Amino acid sequence: MAYKISDACIACGACADGCPVSAISEGDGKYEIDPEVCIDCGACADTCPVGAPEQA
């Protein structure tokens, strides 16, 4: 299981700074989570101002 960032992402970058395993990187118009690296901690969902990270 991993979190996934929806199209609601406004590319603010706040989640990437808070990810303990650096699974989040800037993608094409929004940020993306590497599902192989994500440890499902939920920190990005708590940080995001628009609720874009969702549990897949």
Ligand code: SF4
């Ligand atoms: Fe990183 Fe945790 Fe979000 Fe996964 S759930 S991308 S480990 S902050």
Ligand code: SF4
């Ligand atoms: Fe996108 Fe939310 Fe991450 Fe900001 S915190 S880059 S809006 S997923």
